[in-house]
Amino acid sequence: MIRTGDQYREGLRDGREVWIEGERVTDVTKHPALKPIIDIKARMYDMAYEAQFRDTLSYEEGGERHSIFYKPPREAKDWQDKLVAVDQVLKDIGGVVTRVGDETIGEMWSLTDGRDVLAEIDPRFAANIDHHIQAVIEKDIFHVSANTDPKGDRSLAPQDQDPDLMVHVTKETDAGIIIRGAKYETAAAYADQAYLKPTVGAWSTEKLSDYAVGCIVKMGAPGVKHICRSGFAGKSNPTDYPLANRFDEVEALVVFDDVLIPWEDVFFYRHTRAAQFVRQTLHRYSAFPYVLRLLYNADMMIGAAMWNAKQTGLDKLQAVREKLADLVVYREGINAHLTASLAMAERSPGGLLMPQQSMLYAGRVLACSQLPAMMHIARELCGGQICITPNSDAFAAEGSGQWLDKFYSLNQNWQSDDRRKLLAFARDLLNSDYAGHRLTFVQFAQAPHFNHLAAVYNSFDFSGPLDFVKKSADLSDRIDAPKQ
Structure with missing residues (x-):
């Protein structure tokens, strides 16, 4: 039970x-x-x-x-x-x-x-x-x-x-x-x-x-x-x-x-x-929930960056929207690979339904290899305040709190407390010791990058591209048919 x-x-x-x-x-x-x-x-x-x-x-x-x-x-x-x-x-x-x-x-x-x-x-x-x-x-x-x-x-x-x-x-x-x-x-x-x-x-x-x-x-x-x-x-x-x-x-x-x-x-x-x-x-099934976690991590980066843009009024700028779009493309790329791997799912030797292997492993490469760049885009969108904002004690203290309240309140909708909370969240997600640890963890949690690429190579069916080029280039029939 x-x-x-x-x-x-x-x-x-x-x-x-x-x-x-x-x-x-x-x-x-x-x-x-x-x-x-x-x-x-x-x-x-x-x-x-x-x-x-x-x-x-x-x-x-x-x-x-x-x-x-x-x-x-x-x-x-x-x-x-x-x-x-x-x-x-x-x-x-x-x-x-x-x-x-x-x-x-x-x-x-x-x-x-x-x-x-x-x-x-x-x-x-x-x-x-x-x-x-x-x-x-x-x-x-x-x-x-x-x-x-x-x-x-x-x-x-x-x-x-x-x-x-x-x-x-x-x-x-x-x-x-x-x-x-x-x-x-x-x-x-x-x-x-x-x-x-x-x-x-x-x-x-x-x-x-x-x-x-x-x-x-x-x-x-x-x-x-x-x-x-x-x-x-x-x-x-x-x-x-x-x-x-x-x-x-x-x-x-x-x-x-x-x-x-x-x-x-x-x-x-x-x-x-x-x-x-x-x-x-080993990873023919476990790669799926692992990559799925990175989809949710992408959602957190998008959410933190978009809320910061809304708080500061920068969401109307085209340059900001383009960087947000970069995060969305990353997120949807992960989503597309996961969705396709299930839509094209294969029957395994043991009778289980496994995600289509080439699509799943390619999605893992995308999710892991692009994460450092996406985190940096999210840092840019959250701005430099995520690394210079004082802690919550400073906001609560009588001597410093009034000044922090003044300079971290953006307008009637966004007061200093919500501003501090968002910046603290973004710092922990992108800049803290914890954030650095998580990034390194992702690079090795399911073996290093070269193993990810090896999994893609070993799971992809090369016969289609090989046959296509053989016919298009009129290569000799003496060439053996590619092995599956």
């Missing part, structure tokens, strides 16, 4: 080892850096119980209600239902969060698509895939992804340096495998479990490798240690930094110090072919 917010919080009190700024956290649900984002996730759980959201955020099957986000997409309506659910959640919480579960369950669906391939390589673990996908649905598990290793010196093979710089298996036991190493991951400290998979992709002659492992790791399991980065929440006045204090998704270096992975939680082990196959198909 779907969980309540309190049930989610209680599940995090499992004795997990979490560290922030050298301090061992005794209760992650109460720590100032983690509590705000945990409260957001708890709110998402509670929304599914409220009458106005219940039928949008959950569905009934077998006499039980389950989260719409974890429902495997088998028809077009399933994707449309997810779009509506995301829209309701983000508008209710008043911001954008990326790692809340729906964007990583897709990696498990990719395992379903590769089930037969993985079973052919090693038949021991195929049933584990089905079991875990069903477990996420039935238990409403907050499921994240453990992807990026520290790696160390990349000119060296993993076995030629400290072996723990990449996650690997050290021992097999009757109970399961023992793993060591570490992963960087967002939201791990306040998630239930993570799908751990290798990042090594350059295996050439190796058929077997202790680094080729994919499994489920419980975030409170013995030997799992979360060493979090410093959080943005609680470090500043929420009035001055409204986004950083509510929506900071804290990353951690998750250390696996001889962690036992029961055999039922293993998806593949040692076979490099299995690992490479999984890497190739």
Whole structure:
């Protein structure tokens, strides 16, 4: 069944080892850096119980209600239902969060698509895939992804340096495998479990490798240690930094110090072919909700820039409208790729309905690669005041407040308080430490840019352009037909 917010919080009190700024956290649900984002996730759980959201955020099957986000997409309506659910959640919480579960369950669906391939390589673990996908649905598990290793010196093979710089298996036991190493991951400290998979992709002659492992790791399991980065929440006045204090998704270096992975939680082990196959198909579903988040981020940039133009009366200037149009083109470009990927959706090898891959991956390249330029356009439209405006205490103080009220009040409709609020929001969205962190996060959250381009190359059907030019240029029939 779907969980309540309190049930989610209680599940995090499992004795997990979490560290922030050298301090061992005794209760992650109460720590100032983690509590705000945990409260957001708890709110998402509670929304599914409220009458106005219940039928949008959950569905009934077998006499039980389950989260719409974890429902495997088998028809077009399933994707449309997810779009509506995301829209309701983000508008209710008043911001954008990326790692809340729906964007990583897709990696498990990719395992379903590769089930037969993985079973052919090693038949021991195929049933584990089905079991875990069903477990996420039935238990409403907050499921994240453990992807990026520290790696160390990349000119060296993993076995030629400290072996723990990449996650690997050290021992097999009757109970399961023992793993060591570490992963960087967002939201791990306040998630239930993570799908751990290798990042090594350059295996050439190796058929077997202790680094080729994919499994489920419980975030409170013995030997799992979360060493979090410093959080943005609680470090500043929420009035001055409204986004950083509510929506900071804290990353951690998750250390696996001889962690036992029961055999039922293993998806593949040692076979490099299995690992490479999984890497190739990993994002075929998860890229969609990830890119969808950037659509909402674009909406926030447009909204902040347009409100500033309206406050200052600059919305009537053609030059301002052209820059706003640039933001709109970016936003609608993302929207067009997402819409088209669903309109052209394809049946996957596992029988699911997956977004048309070339269109989806091209949309991801657009959304990620153009984000820095779009943020700068939004900064221009919001003006220099986003970096020089005093904080809320200065507006409230007797000595300075009267002057700030005078110079930040624009007219009878726009008084200094609303002006300050908009500038604080825009600063946090575009200029703050939190904004810089989010921009870097976007560039690497689903692998770096060259991997995005590789996904486009590998998913695009080149036969159409090749055949077209072959005929137009009257090329010889001896040329082999392009392979699909």
